[in-house]
Amino acid sequence: MQNGFVETLLGAAVVAVAVFFFYYGWSATGAGTVVGYEVLARFDRVDGVAVGTDVRMAGIKIGSVTSQELDQKSYRALVKMNIKQGIALPDDSSVKVATEGLLGGTYLSVSPGGSDDMLKAGSEFATTQGSVDLLGLAMQSMMGGGDKKEEPAPAPSSAPATPQ
Numbered sequence: 001m002q003n004g005f006v007e008t009l010l011g012a013a014v015v016a017v018a019v020f021f022f023y024y025g026w027s028a029t030g031a032g033t034v035v036g037y038e039v040l041a042r043f044d045r046v047d048g049v050a051v052g053t054d055v056r057m058a059g060i061k062i063g064s065v066t067s068q069e070l071d072q073k074s075y076r077a078l079v080k081m082n083i084k085q086g087i088a089l090p091d092d093s094s095v096k097v098a099t100e101g102l103l104g105g106t107y108l109s110v111s112p113g114g115s116d117d118m119l120k121a122g123s124e125f126a127t128t129q130g131s132v133d134l135l136g137l138a139m140q141s142m143m144g145g146g147d148k149k150e151e152p153a154p155a156p157s158s159a160p161a162t163p164q
Contacts, residue, residue, distance in 0.1 A: 043077045090116075
């Protein structure tokens with residue numbers, strides 16, 4: 001009976017440590033709900049963007065993606081994001097899908113505009129840039145599918161060379 005009690009106590013301690021690490025990871029990454037306001041953006045492509053994806057300005061997280069869906073009228077991706085309270089974005093700001101290097105994760109990068117008017121809750125970014133299909137570009141480059149056309153080699157001259 002004593003042996004079962006020790007194993008139960010040890011198991012409970014392991015579960016408690018796991019719960020602590022989960023809570024610490026959750027709070028340290030800011031994965032909880034961000035208090036702020038919602039803005040919208042429409043993209044041609046949003047490869048790698050999912051709910052929870054960071055929204056950054058100058059490399060600093062200012063919000064996260066809250067939803068994404070296909071706009072049935074324009075057939076573009078409609079992305080909703082929550083921007084932290086206290087961060088005002090000029091209404092001529094732009095947003096693009098960016099990556100953290102070649103193998104890094106995807107995030108939305110906001111470039112501030114110069115307008116004195118600010119985006120309000122429910123507003124939409126006027127300028128967006130979707131994700132780039134790097135694999136498609138690499139394959140096109142390797143297969144020679146670029147816009148560059150090769151000039152045919154000049155035909156060899158049929159006239160014999162004259163000695164001097």
